[in-house]
Amino acid sequence: MFAHINHDFRMPTVFRFGVGAFATLAKEIETIGAKKVAIVSDKGLEKVGVVQRVVELIEPLSVPTVTYTNIAGEPTFQLLRDAVETLQAEKCDLIIGIGGGSALDVAKATAALCGKDDISSYLSGAKTIESRAVKCILLPTTSGTGSEVTLNAIFGDEEQQVKRGLVSPAFLPDAAIIDPELTISCPPRVTAASGVDAFTHAIESYIAIKSTPLTKVYSEKAMKLFTSNITRAVHNGNDLEARIGMSWVSSLAGVALANAGVGAVHALAYPLGGTFHIEHGVANALLMPFVFEVIGKTCTEEMIEVASFLQLGDYKSRPHQALKAVVAYMYQLLEDLDLPTSLSELGIDEGSLPMLAEQAAKIDRLLSNTPYKLNEQKILGIYQSAFKGREGN
Ligand SMILES: NC(=O)c1ccc[n+]([C@@H]2O[C@H](COP(=O)([O-])OP(=O)(O)OC[C@H]3O[C@@H](n4cnc5c(N)ncnc54)[C@H](O)[C@@H]3O)[C@@H](O)[C@H]2O)c1
Structure with a gap:
């Protein structure tokens, strides 16, 4: 019982929980010293104003911000490729994922894949993602997948009509910020x-x-x-x-x-x-x-x-x-x-x-x-x- 050796226990570097924790995101961005921030979220959250709230929170910091909200439904590998290409071209050094598991999975996998060559070999699982060059903060709006604290990111493979998980320690964010108030609007x-x-x-x-x-x-x-x-x-x-x-x-x-x-x-x-x-x-x-x-x-x-x-x-x-x-x-x-x-x-x-x-x-x-x-x-x-x-x- 419990005999296997691999007992390494992993958590995000920072785990912050509490009503109102959302507002501390600004301080976290300053601590990281980000030069350009990408906000990754989905269409539904854009509609309920969550993305705008993040934009407004970052505004006083005078850090340039781009948003990627091209996610509708659960993400596919094709969408992940698009997110990586888009945000790599933007040269962001911090990705903030805010949303349910769909948005968070795209955010953390994009952060881990930005700057890497031969993306296909990572997506096929032939190569494991060992490290991440772009910083990452995740804020869940569902309760939930727990994606903000996991080493997994799950995508649909449109060709093979299956869902497949990528697993990497690089998917653990620099900070997971869990504010239960963000889930109030969840239908x-x-x-x-x-x-x-x-x-x-x-x-x-x-x-x-x-x-x-x-x-x-x-x-x-x-x-x-x-x-x-x-x-x-x-x-x-x-x-x-x-x-x-x-x-x-x-x-x-x-x-x-x-x-x-x-x-x-x-x-x-x-x-x-x-x-x-x-x-x-x-x-x-x-x-x-x-x-x-x-x-x-x-x-x-x-x-x-x-x-x-x-x-x-x-x-x-x-x-x-x-x-x-x-x-x-x-x-x-x-x-x-x-x-x-x-x-x-x-x-x-x-x-x-x-x-x-x-x-x-x-x-x-x-x-x-x-x-x-x-x-x-x-x-x-x-x-x-x-x-x-x-x-x-
Ligand atoms: N990475 C992991 O460890 C892990 C674990 C389990 C599941 N997943 C993946 O996560 C995805 C599912 O995530 P999910 O169940 O969180 O749903 P989701 O992210 O797909 O969101 C479902 C819908 O709810 C809306 N929504 C989310 N939060 C809202 C809020 N606060 N207010 C209003 N609308 C809101 C979204 O816009 C979306 O339309 C799947 O792709 C699944 O495979 C990942």
Whole structure:
């Protein structure tokens, strides 16, 4: 148990959390001594005025600023190339990413790729990104992917119709600034989907083969805070306490993800994103109960613990009922948060399931971190159950 050697625990250089932390961005820019700043965000955040708020905050510093908000939907490698070309030409020495996982992933990967030759070999995964020449600050507006504290950046591969993650320590920003107030404007569906995404990070990292006693502390606290805050954050977006709670969930679960990795739920979710463009959080939320019904069988102890974190009861004297309780909780979440409950509801045709299973079975990085060995046949069975939904099984 916990025997593997690679226990290096990674965090961004600065981790700053608090209501009002957004305003400290100006000081951070001064500390870095940036000569030219790029703000990377998406169309939705531009519309709600978030990008303008950053521009106005930087204005008194008299530092030239460019904005890159060409992101609509979850990003592709093509978009990343465009962002790198554009911002490299601008010769920015600091990239500020503000947004959900989509904008943050583009911001951190762009910062790490600016100034590098032969971008394609990094994007294909043939070469690892070892260092970053451009400074980077990340501010999340969803709770969330935890992208501000992770070593991952996820992009759609349009040619192969899959989603693929790049992983590099250079993706950790110089500063992660988490201000829960930035999430107040987040609409209910995004709050629900990204919130359950964070929960998926917490529970998957908790049972992950690469988990350690240290990462489990983060996963545990994230699960405890999730259960007491998610419903309020989704159904009353102005509830600042709930937003603060969910911002912690996102960052704590993100640190756990960064250091223990995630597993099968994510492996099965990626092909749904790549082929059918289902939002990442929605795909994870929907698949989670169906995946855990299978993989949870190998982690009875952990399921007893998780049931306790989620306040589902004490299952020590009836260990084999713990998994059932956890899975029932996951199904109930979908209903309570108005999220889709079956793949058929998402308009996916049954004939595509073998192709999805074939793609998911190839994602060894995630499947090998899951304590239940899933093969293509078993993965297909999970997709089939998820297709019908809980009622249909
Ligand atoms: N890097 C990582 O470690 C990591 C982890 C998990 C997921 N991801 C990736 O992150 C992406 C998903 O990110 P996400 O779930 O945060 O959603 P997102 O970034 O795609 O945003 C979803 C929508 O919500 C809007 N939005 C975000 N914050 C808002 C706010 N405060 N107010 C109003 N609108 C707001 C955006 O404009 C967008 O239209 C996927 O591509 C996924 O693969 C990355």
